[in-house]
Amino acid sequence: MSEISREILSVSDLNRAIAASLEDRFDTVWVSGEISNFKAYDSGHWYFSLKDEEGQIRCVMFRGRNGQVGFMPQSGDLVEVSANLGMYVPRGDIQLTIKTLRRAGMGGLYEAFLKLKAKLAKEGLFDEERKREIPTHPRSIGIVTSPQAAALKDVLSTLARRAPHIPIVIYPTLVQGSDAPSGIIAALKAAEKEQVVDVILLVRGGGSIEDLWAFNDEQLAYVIASSPIPVVSGVGHETDFTIADFVADLRAPTPTGAAELAAPRRDQMLQELDAIMQALLQRINQRVEREAQTLDQLALRLSHALPNPDRMREQITNWQQRLNQAWAVRMDNWKRNQVHYQSQLEMLNPQRTLERGYSVILSREDNQLRAVRGPGELSTETVFQIQMADGGAEVRLADIKISP
Template sequence: MSEISREVLSVGDLNRAIASSLEAQFDTVLVSGEISNFKAYDSGHWYFSLKDDEGQIRCVMFRGRNSQVGFMPQSGDLVEVSASLGMYVPRGDVQLTIQGLRKAGMGGLYEAFLKLKAKLTKEGLFDLERKREIPSHPRAIGIITSPQAAALKDVLSTLQRRSPHIPIVIYPTLVQGPDAPAGIISAIQNANQEAAVDVILLVRGGGSIEDLWAFNDEQLAYAIAGSAIPIVSGVGHETDVTIADFVADLRAPTPTGAAELSAPRKDQLLQELAAIEQALYQRLMQRVEREAQTLDQLALRLSHALPNPDRMREQITSWQTRLQQAWSVQIDNFKRNQNHYQLQLEMLNPQRTLERGYAVILNPAMQAIRKPQDLNTQNQFEVRLADGSSQVRFKDLNPL
């Protein structure tokens, strides 16, 4: 077979063949070296080189992987990486695609950090659904930190500048060392028992991974997750990441950032109140104008609904005449009835009967005697006549 008869590969095909060969030959490799030319792109991906005295190799770490690193690498950092070996076909560069990265010499602590992070992730402690909303206008703010921490001064200064009207409650505790986790947990429990604050700031200044290790404690993570009061974590610098940051309801890049995220600015509140006042005034004026327009429309409809004034006056005059006539008829009826009743009363008057020559005998109880049996010779009776009365006593009675 001549040279010319062999398959001619394009550069891209050759690079892809080399990349496939490398990927098939090498499993995940562990490499240590110094970071050089580190760049973090807006996409979230990291690009850099690993080098030592004998050589260097290009590296890429994609956003889904580097979010688990826990710190922002810098050129000159000594690190250890786990990666797959391959080739970037367009340039023909051999490169490492990194799955994990840690600082050299911190392997044990970093492994423990990743192991606990994976466990708590599986348990759902980092889920967004369980995170509580930070109140936009807290009535009081709690701070959990060391009284000697430089971060406390920065936080208090920020809160005083932004919201001097909000009360501050400090829950002092150690924030470094083996006793720090228990102290922080106790402070969280005290804050929840007192229920005197609406949000808690868990803050500490920057430091090495050993200095911040108290905030990677498993029991502390459960305490933060179980707090009824929302917690804002502001531990270390922006590149420092701890388990407490993941569990907290909100992570701030620094202690000062935690203060800024939890306290509204006084001037901003005043602006909001002024805006609300203006909006209320506008709504009120719109309502007044709308009701005024409605009133005008009703007045117009009423003017069309009213009859002619002259006709109304004629109707009123007619009604007055009819009312007077009806009243006169009613008065005449009353007079006739009165005369009739007076005549009947006159006819029924007992005095008229007496005037016709009759008399009535009354017993001592002044009751009229109707039966001869009611008469006796013992009692005195009154005989009432037309012109007067007389007291009598019967001497003899002969009933018929």
Template sequence: MSEIQREILSVGDLNRAIASSLEERFDTVWVSGEISNFKAYDSGHWYFSLKDEEGQIRCVMFRGRNGQVGFMPQSGDLVEVAANLGFYVPRGDIQLTVQSMRRAGMGGLYEAFLKLKAKLANEGVFDAENKQSIPTHPRSIGIITSPQAAALKDVLSTLARRAPHIPIVIYPTLVQGPDAPAGIISALKAAEKENAVDVILLVRGGGSIEDLWAFNDEQLAYAIAASPIPIVSGVGHETDVTIADFVADLRAPTPTGAAELAAPRRDQLLQELDAIMQALLQRVNQRVEREAQTLDQLALRLSHALPNPDRMREQIQGWQKRLNQAWLVRMENWKRDQGHFQSQLEMLNPQRTLERGYAVILSKNKAELQAVRKPSELQVKNIYQVQLAEGQVEVQFSEVNQLESK
């Protein structure tokens, strides 16, 4: 092919071809290295290079992605990044477009964090229906943290400013190191046993993932979920996320934020109480005025409709006469009914039947007297009692012959 027939590419076309080829060749890659020439622009984007002893490569991490990093990188930091390999056409440079970043050596911890998070999520530990509401006006507030932690000073300062009237109970414990999870669980149990606080603040200052790892403990997660006292988690900075944050009834971005969420502002409460008092006074005044107007109307009606004593006396006499008449009629009806019932009872009296010449034969059956109703119930040599109109006798039959009924 002659030089005239060969296609001649512009620099931009060549760079775009290289960029397309690289994007097709490489998927997302993990790269580790040391940060150099780090710059954070006002736009929120980060530009830096990753280098090691054998080379370096330019990197860019856009604002939408770097907001999830959780720390501010600096030149000299060793990091691991997940990135797409690309080619910056205007400058002709190969660069990494970083999607996520973590400190070097954090991969194992992060994987353990994700694994535990998925497990607890599947068990429903994070479900919203399991979370308790935070009391708006707690009678007392508990704090679980290290007595030497700077976070404790911030929390106490915030509570003293916002709600100095609320008592504070501190449950000291380690918040870093292998013994910290057991210590935090013991503090939770102590708070539950005392039952002296209405809400618990679980707080600690910021740090690396290793520093905050105690709050990613599985047993601690179960203890927080089982706590009968509502828990507000304020661990680390706003970008720090732990398992305790997911399990807690409410997550605050910082320890100070946890104090603000748990304690109402005293001056705001006073303003609300003053507003309620003014509203009540207004309602009371309105009610008094309305009732006073009603009383005036009733007094006016009463002055125009005074009762007539003579007429009321006549009405009373008429009612008394009607009452007496009604009572007499009722008594006559009762007497008549009583006579009727008495005559019916007299007709049903069995003594009257005996007086007409009849008798009742009674047999002893299991120590009880029962009337004989059939000829077959009469047995020879058995003793029977015969009830007559004027007394009773005992008889014994020597012979019983049953007659045919006519």
């Protein structure tokens, strides 16, 4: 084939062909190197180069991927990345499109961190809805850390400066090593049992991922999530992220930051109290003025409502006279009624009937006397009692002849 008959490619076509060849030739690759010229754009994308002693390659990590990194890379960091190899066609630069990034040497630890983070996120332990509100004015503050940690000194110094009036309770524990997770859990449980603090600061200074690994413990994450006392996590430096940071109710960039977030400034509180006092005094003065005005109005109404004393005495005399008259009338009525009732009772008295010449025959049954009402009740065998006006007599009938 002659030179004239060969296809002539444009630069863009050639770059696209090279890019397609690279993408077909290389699957996901793992590359280690030192970061240089790191730039984080407002779009959220990261651009940098990876280099070693003999070469370098451009890299890009898009926002959707770098949100899972857990720390902010800096130039000079040694990292390991998984990426797709390709070419940025407009410039003809070979580049790595990074999918995951971790600190060099982390290997399995970082993979375990990402795996546990994904699991707990799926379970909802990182959800904002379940996080407890940090009290704005805690009555006491608990600190879970190592007594020998430099972070404790920084936290105590910050709390003494900002809020010297708030009591501090330290729950000592290891914060590094294989026994640290169980120690931190025990310290949190002790604070939960005592119920003497309103907020807990879980703090430790910076270090490598191995140094901070105790704060990536799964059981510790569940204990933090279930703690009835709000937890503020201040572990490592600003670029360090642990599982405890994601589960805690509030994450601070540093131990000092945790103390600042948990304790209000004393001078600011005094200013707030002064403002509240001024507002209360104003409200009290306004209330006193309103009540004084109301009292004046009531006094005026009372002065108009009070009657003339002479008039009151005259009314009392009239009421007494009317009461006496009503009582006299009532007594006369009672007396007349009593005479009438006595006359009625006298008319119904059986003795009056006997005095008019009548008699009554009584028979005894069951030790009781009752009047004989018919001739059929008479008997020659029974003793009858005849009651008359002047007395009575017992008789026995010799013969009974019943009249028609």
